[in-house]
Amino acid sequence: MSEPTQKYRDKEMVDAIIRKIKQLTEQIGEKVRIMHVCGTHEHDLAKAGLRSLLPKEIELIAGPGCPVCVSSAQDVDEVLWIADNHNVTITTFGDMMRVPGSKESLYQAQGRGVDVQVIYGISDAIKLAEENPEKEFLFFSVGFETTSCVTAAEVIRTKLPNFSIYASHKLIPPAMELLMQRDDLEFQGFLAPGHVSTIIGAKPYDFIPEKYNFPVAVAGFEPVDILLGIYALLKQFNENTSRVDNMYKRYVRHEGNVAALKTLEEAYVVADARWRGLGVWPNTGHEIADKYSHIDAKKKYEIPELETTDLHSGCICDEILVGKSKPHQCKLFNKACRPDHPIGACMVSHEGTCNVAATYEEIIWED
Amino acid sequence: MCLAIPGLVCEIISEKRVMVDITGVRREADTSLLEEPLDVGDYVLVHTGFIIQKLDPEQAKEDLKLWDEILSS
Numbered sequence: 007m008s009e010p011t012q013k014y015r016d017k018e019m020v021d022a023i024i025r026k027i028k029q030l031t032e033q034i035g036e037k038v039r040i041m042h043v044c045g046t047h048e049h050d051l052a053k054a055g056l057r058s059l060l061p062k063e064i065e066l067i068a069g070p071g072c073p074v075c076v077s078s079a080q081d082v083d084e085v086l087w088i089a090d091n092h093n094v095t096i097t098t099f100g101d102m103m104r105v106p107g108s109k110e111s112l113y114q115a116q117g118r119g120v121d122v123q124v125i126y127g128i129s130d131a132i133k134l135a136e137e138n139p140e141k142e143f144l145f146f147s148v149g150f151e152t153t154s155c156v157t158a159a160e161v162i163r164t165k166l167p168n169f170s171i172y173a174s175h176k177l178i179p180p181a182m183e184l185l186m187q188r189d190d191l192e193f194q195g196f197l198a199p200g201h202v203s204t205i206i207g208a209k210p211y212d213f214i215p216e217k218y219n220f221p222v223a224v225a226g227f228e229p230v231d232i233l234l235g236i237y238a239l240l241k242q243f244n245e246n247t248s249r250v251d252n253m254y255k256r257y258v259r260h261e262g263n264v265a266a267l268k269t270l271e272e273a274y275v276v277a278d279a280r281w282r283g284l285g286v287w288p289n290t291g292h293e294i295a296d297k298y299s300h301i302d303a304k305k306k307y308e309i310p311e312l313e314t315t316d317l318h319s320g321c322i323c324d325e326i327l328v329g330k331s332k333p334h335q336c337k338l339f340n341k342a343c344r345p346d347h348p349i350g351a352c353m354v355s356h357e358g359t360c361n362v363a364a365t366y367e368e369i370i371w372e373d
Numbered sequence: 374m375c376l377a378i379p380g381l382v383c384e385i386i387s388e389k390r391v392m393v394d395i396t397g398v399r400r401e402a403d404t405s406l407l408e409e410p411l412d413v414g415d416y417v418l419v420h421t422g423f424i425i426q427k428l429d430p431e432q433a434k435e436d437l438k439l440w441d442e443i444l445s446s
Contacts, residue, residue: 011379013437022444046376073375099421127421129403152375156423159405201375204418204426230440237443256433257418257426265408266425357376 014228015054023233024059030240031061039065039192040239041185041329043178044199045072045357046227052366054229064236067193067329068362069185070281073149073176074101074355076327078280080314081174082107085146086115088172088307095121097131098146101355104348108315112146128160128171135169144303148174151205154292155266158273161298170303175292176279178202179210184287186218191328195221195239200231200254205270207262208252215248226254273298282351283316283324323350326359333363340364377418377425382411393419 013019031038042048048068051057057066070076082105089096096112103113103124116122125131128145135143147157154175161171182196198211203224211222221242225235231254238251252258270292279291294302317323320338325331333339333352343349345361352360384392386401391411393402403423404411411417416428 019440019444026443026446044375127423129422150375152377152420152425155406155425156421159403159423163405199375201377201418201420201425204377234439256428256436259429263406263408263426266406269406 011228014226014230016230019230020059020233023230023237027064027233027237027240028061030237030244031063033244034063034240037063037065038194038240038243039067040195040197040236041067041069041191041193042197042199042225043069043071043182043185044197044202045075045355046201047071047197047199047225047232048359048362049357050227051229051232052362054232055366056229056232060236064240066197066236068326068359069329070181070284070327071150071178071199072352072355072357072359073153074099074105075323075351075358076176076281076284077102077105077148077174077351078282078314079106079108079316080280080312081146081148081172082112083109083312083314084304084309085144085172086110086112086120087309087312088144088303089115089120089122092142092307094142094144095123095134096144096146097123097125097134099148100124101357102146102148104354105351106318106349106354108313128157132160132164132166132169135166139168141168143169145169145171146174147171150176150178150199150202151270152201154274155205155263155270158269161273161294161301162269164301169301170306171294171301172303173274173292173294174279175274176281177276177290177292179206179213180290181281181287182211182214183218184290185328186214186220188328191330193329194243195223197232197235197239198222198224198250200224200226200258203252203254203258203262205263205266207267208250208258208260209262211250215250219248221248221251223251224254224258226257282327283321284327318349321350323352323360326350326352333360336360375420377420379428380417380419382413382415382417385411385413391424393417393424395419
């Protein structure tokens with residue numbers, strides 16, 4: 007038995023919220039563009055067909071919320087350089103396998119003999135290292151706060167000479183700030199990611215209404231959860247106000263998960279991070295703190311400067327990631343670049359904007 | 374990838390490990406990231422083998438009140 011999620015998929019409730027959303031949209035009387043920054047939101051709302059239920063004045067835009075999609079080619083290249091030059095076994099999440107590096111993905115490298123093992127979580131990687139002390143292992147850790155705090159717990163407690171972590175961790179709130187500062191993006195509110203928020207809480211979004219007068223709603227992932235988030239944002243628009251509405255209170259506390267936050271703070275330092283096709287965004291990442299450098303693959307191996315390419319010819323992942331273009335506007339979409347043959351990172355993960363668009367024939371914006 | 378699956382704690386194994394029932398599949402989960410203690414019968418969110426948060430049952434009831442307001446208005 008699991009949490010009785012059925013009630014969060016209740017048709018009567020969905021219909022009732024949609025009616026409310028339509029009333030509010032009429033009262034607002036203009037287009038509203040809402041950005042979410044969560045791959046799971048994109049996947050789940052597409053799977054439930056929620057865009058098709060919303061009035062056409064409401065646009066839901068996918069921002070850079072898929073950690074697999076935003077990881078840079080340089081990260082893949084460096085991990086492969088370590089594997090090639092130090093005979094290291096790479097362990098990582100299945101989603102990372104086909105993320106394009108500059109020359110090849112982990113999956114392609116596996117084909118030429120590089121030892122790459124797909125695991126469910128970091129504990130499996132540690133178990134492999136414990137069982138094979140004669141071999142060297144690296145865990146390629148990608149993720150936002152939700153995933154990086156799990157890695158952080160192991161950074162603190164794991165002491166194995168044959169195990170290291172390559173951290174490619176990104177932070178959501180500072181990325182949201184950079185998105186608001188871009189004048190080439192047009193949107194009026196944020197649907198904040200539910201599971202990142204279980205860790206960081208609703209509090210870190212407070213600066214968004216305070217400093218930018220921008221509405222925020224934290225939302226969960228069932229159809230009722232997502233629609234309630236949209237409803238909360240529309241209420242703010244209609245009242246001409248901005249605040250942080252937490253619509254996922256059953257799992258998101260205002261202060262977040264205090265123990266997990268302490269773990270993040272102990273294990274990492276805030277650092278600049280490379281986002282695919284978008285360059286280096288200041289203070290949007292977490293690197294392993296010096297105190298734990300024994301487990302940091304970037305310190306353990308002297309990685310030379312590599313020439314890297316994030317975007318292959320014709321790929322517009324950089325524009326897709328910030329919601330500036332839609333998948334259908336990419337000339338590779340569903341032609342050369344498909345879920346079974348991804349060219350851009352947004353087509354790799356089942357939560358990537360292009361992969362979702364291809365899988366669920368999701369029309370993200372009408373022309 | 375920030376996918377977290379709701380599950381039900383069905384057995385306390387040790388201080389840092391519990392057994393979670395996720396739609397009928399039983400799986401061990403690590404509780405190191407949780408400050409508050411867990412009991413059998415708690416609903417939790419599991420992410421890559423770790424419990425990242427516990428459901429607040431009082432709040433879940435409050436949510437239902439909000440729904441009633443929307444349904445009845």
